[in-house]
Amino acid sequence: MNQKELQTFVQSISDTYFNQPFEHQATFNHRLRTTGGRYHLETHHLDFNPKILEIFGEEVLTGIIKHELCHYHLHLAGKGYRHADMDFKELLHKVQGLRYTPSIENQQEKVTRWLYTCQGCKMQIYRKRRFNAQKFVCAHCKGVFRLEGRKELKNFLKN
DSSP, X not given: OOHHHHHHHHHHHIIIIISSOOOSOEEEOTTOOSOSEEEOTTTOOEEEOHHHHHHHOHHHHHHHHHHHHHHHHHHHHTSOOSTTSXXXXXXXXXXXXXXXXXXXXXXXXXXXXXXXXXXXXOOEEEESSOOOTTTOBOTTTOOBEEEEEEEEEESOOOO
């Protein structure tokens, strides 16, 4: 989906579920990391995270669009547009929008780590950050570490 298709998609959702037109700009914002969408109070524009569409699909994106349109229409109407306001909660429930964005971090399977191998006991350790292998020794056998390179891991716990 490109920017033009997103704009028409948001306009159609606004017409269908809110019976009001969406007269501002809706764009994909690649810099959004932890949120699915954002409503700008000053300009009334909407930003959406393109990873939501890639990972979860159009159904979840529709729920997020409904959520942001609730902020949009309530703010323009002068009603309570914040998450804690009853106007917002009632409208969100009425249009069946998503209250929370599903976590993107839990869905990403591949993680890249630095792989080190002990020269003594051949134990392998993975680290998020590189370290100087000449300054540290293995806790088990006091052997020297050798950097093997970066390795991509699936379903690796992020600690």
